[in-house]
Amino acid sequence: MSSISDIIERYLIKILNEAPSEVVQVKRSELADLFQCVPSQINYVISTRFTVEKGYIVESKRGGGGYIRIRKVRFPSPKAYYDVLLRLIGSKISQTSAEDLVARLADEGLMTPREARMVKKMISREVLDLPIALRDSVRARMMRTVVTMLFASKGE
Template sequence: MSSISDIIEHYLKKILSESKTGVIEIKRSELADAFQCVPSQINYVISTRFTIEKGYIVESKRGGGGYIRIRKVRLKNRQETFEDLLEQIGESIPQITAEHLISRLLEEKWMTQREALLMRRLISRDTLKLPIPLRDQMRARMMRMLVTTLFSSKGE
């Protein structure tokens, strides 16, 4: 059985995919009422599942007429996607951010389920048993190499 967070995420992704503009505006309180949960549950879903690493831009306006605007970032071409990923990886990357990038690559069909599984296992803290600053740096080096290999081996 899915958690309420999974259900809310699925709902938001569904209406986002149906949006002609690729943007949705929602009211936190209305969404909380619809799913019979507290508004902080909506905040949690949006802050953890609609991140820039996963390819979303979230804007919010608080107050009486407040809203949350979610936009799916669509990169135009292969080179732009590659450059954006390398920039997000940087010189050091925590595991959760790396996993979000892998999810985005999978969701946008830049990689297969198997490639995603291999990448997740390779960059996990269980595999990289190093002190934290070094572990995040090593993970970034591995992610850059994996992304470079992935983008050089796939045809357009």
């Protein structure tokens, strides 16, 4: 059975995919009414499921005329996308952020589902049994290598 968060996420992705400009603007209170939940549930879904690592930009304005605007990020060239991914990874990356990035790469067809499962396992805290600061640094180096290899193979 799907959780309310899963249902809200699927709804938002569906309307985003149907929007010609891949931008959707919604009101938190209207979504809460539609799904019969509290507005904080909407906040939770937006903040955890529509992240930069997953390929979204979220703008929010609170108050009576407030809104949430979600935009699917597109890049003008593979080089621009590659540069942004390397900046996102940085010198340290958490397991959650790295997994979100791997899911995004798989969703966009840059990596197979099998490759995504392998990379997720390799970057897990179970495999990288190191102190946190070191683990996040090693994970970032691994992710930069994966991204570099994915983009290098696109040029072949």
